[in-house]
Amino acid sequence: MSEIPDRESLTIEFKSDRKKLPDRDLVMAVVCLANTQGGVIYLGVEDDATVTGLHPEHRDLTGLTVLTPDQASRLLRDLVSEGKLVRRGDRKGAVYTRP
Numbered sequence: 001m002s003e004i005p006d007r008e009s010l011t012i013e014f015k016s017d018r019k020k021l022p023d024r025d026l027v028m029a030v031v032c033l034a035n036t037q038g039g040v041i042y043l044g045v046e047d048d049a050t051v052t053g054l055h056p057e058h059r060d061l062t063g064l065t066v067l068t069p070d071q072a073s074r075l076l077r078d079l080v081s082e083g084k085l086v087r088r089g090d091r092k093g094a095v096y097t098r099p
Helices: 023-034 069-079
Strands: 012-015 040-043 084-088 091-095
Parallel strands (some): 012 040
Antiparallel strands (some): 084 091
């Protein structure tokens, strides 16, 4: 078992699970880390680094990793608004925002 850091940082995120963190919030945290330098999410740890434990439904550690592609897609779709085309000169891109 690894030690829990004393505080959060750009690559360390604590997530409370006392009231069962919704899957969409956990997916959002993973996506946020993926869009930076990567990192580690500590589920069941409060912002002050106090370990309060996992909700009973999250004690099976394979839960998030076995989301079906359709479930993952729905979760991600709920996290962002519809895409909007953007343009700079003759180049096009898309922008998605979190409502």
